[in-house]
Amino acid sequence: MLHIVNKSPLERNSLESCLRVAQSGAILLIEDGVLAATRGNAAAATLTEAASRLKIYALAPDLEARGMQDRVLEGVTTVDYGGFVDLVAEHKNCQSWL
Amino acid sequence: MKFAIMINEGPYQHQATDSAYLFCKAALDKGHEIRRVFFYHDGVNNASSLTEPPQDDRNIVARWSKLAEEHKLDLVVCVAAALRRGIQEENLAPGFRISGLGQLVEAGIEADRLVTFGD
Amino acid sequence: MSEGVVKKFMFVNRKSPYGTVYALESLEVVLISAAFDQDVSLVFMDDGVYQLKKGQQTKGIENKNFSPTYRALDGYDIEKLYVEQESLDARGLTEDDLLVDVTVLSKADMGKLMDDMDVVLSF
Numbered sequence: 288m289l290h291i292v293n294k295s296p297l298e299r300n301s302l303e304s305c306l307r308v309a310q311s312g313a314i315l316l317i318e319d320g321v322l323a324a325t326r327g328n329a330a331a332a333t334l335t336e337a338a339s340r341l342k343i344y345a346l347a348p349d350l351e352a353r354g355m356q357d358r359v360l361e362g363v364t365t366v367d368y369g370g371f372v373d374l375v376a377e378h379k380n381c382q383s384w385l
Numbered sequence: 386m387k388f389a390i391m392i393n394e395g396p397y398q399h400q401a402t403d404s405a406y407l408f409c410k411a412a413l414d415k416g417h418e419i420r421r422v423f424f425y426h427d428g429v430n431n432a433s434s435l436t437e438p439p440q441d442d443r444n445i446v447a448r449w450s451k452l453a454e455e456h457k458l459d460l461v462v463c464v465a466a467a468l469r470r471g472i473q474e475e476n477l478a479p480g481f482r483i484s485g486l487g488q489l490v491e492a493g494i495e496a497d498r499l500v501t502f503g504d
Numbered sequence: 505m506s507e508g509v510v511k512k513f514m515f516v517n518r519k520s521p522y523g524t525v526y527a528l529e530s531l532e533v534v535l536i537s538a539a540f541d542q543d544v545s546l547v548f549m550d551d552g553v554y555q556l557k558k559g560q561q562t563k564g565i566e567n568k569n570f571s572p573t574y575r576a577l578d579g580y581d582i583e584k585l586y587v588e589q590e591s592l593d594a595r596g597l598t599e600d601d602l603l604v605d606v607t608v609l610s611k612a613d614m615g616k617l618m619d620d621m622d623v624v625l626s627f
Contacts, residue, residue: 288619291500293404304518304550307590308615318400348407368411375498376386376417382516382624383501385393391625393526426529426627465532486536493623494509494540501626 289378290341293318293385296330301384303330306337313342315366315374321349325358338362346371388412389496390422391489393503395430396445397438401502402431406448408500413456421459421492422449424481426503429467432460432481446478453480461488511622513537514545517552519627521571522562527555528570530627535573538580545621546577548606549588549614553595556587556602574604588614 290309293316294301302323305314314337316324323330324345334343347365350356359365366374375381390409394401409419424431436446453460460481462472467483474483493499515534521527537544548556555571562569577585585606592598592608599608609617618624 288621288624293400293502300550301518308549308588308611308618310612310615310619312619317404368407369415371408372412372415372417375388375500380619380621380624381498381500382618383503383626385501385503385518385626393627425533426525466529486533487539489533489625490513490537490540490542493513493625494511494542499623499625503626 288312289374289381290314291381291383292316292320292323293383295319296323296328296333303333305384306333306341309337309341311340312378313344313374315371316343316345317349317371318346321345321353322355324350324360324363325355326360327358331360335360335362344370344374386498387418387420387496389420389492389499391499391501391503392422392424392428392431393426393501395427396436398427399504401504402428402445403443405500405502406445406452408502409452409458413452419456419458420496421461421488423489423492424460424462425466425486425489427470428503429462429470429472432462432467432472432478434476434478436478450478450480463489510541510543512543512545512620514547514618514621514624516547516549516618516624516626517555518550520551520554521560522565522567526627527552530625531570531573533625534577534582535580538582544582545584545586545617546582547586547588547614547617549591551595553587553591553597553602556585556604556606557597558601558603571603577604586614586617
């Protein structure tokens, strides 16, 4: 399953809840969700730990819009909207953690 | 591949509709089909023809209308959510239509993937 | 066109009722989905578990109390209601506090259930 998270981990529990139940597949961070994938963020350690069982992606245009494109965590793959479409197509199902 | 999209937030308040629009454009560019875009909750406000953004801002409503015209998209606004929020046939932007929630379930059945954009 | 197709639909509820409209409008989709003869599951996790709390009295906030509708779901053949154990624990709730019969799942089993779905709608 592709899990789509669009919330900052410091504002809402969407990422935390997603990581708690997600078994396998991938997480795509979009909108404010991309902030979790940046160095020094309090959620970075949890995300890095999750990378052992889940592939982590972040939407590049959302990182750029927030001026955080130079701080992407190691192990996180950035994609554009085309990559977003590919990820949805590649996975059997998807869920947005609103 | 056939995609269905659900948008749950209104324009200018939340990025959801921008993300959904850019997703749809990218999917169409790749040759995929957008089976239906369903507007629910405050998302129905994306269909208001009364929207007038400042000139230097993107026109979210007109952008959806244009995409619908270019690609024959089916933009469906939930009737119950719309009536609650003052969206009616009289102020419906071009390319949108008002219909029931069954259209969302049907889109979920008919599309290969349903992607939700919301808060 | 969609006749005969049965997909696994899941409605994920993660928000408390009344604070926002999501719980109510999610329930409206769930009721409509019953007419399509799909395999429907409802999930309540995080603050969504509060949607099922017994004893909701909404007179004071002048809102319609829609919680009795959850009890009517089996009349629509919607019988798969799942609640995540960890979400109950984190809110000091137990199954006895809920107004309908549910299946309580661990976080891992919840994740597996989600993986198995065709269409996941979250509110």
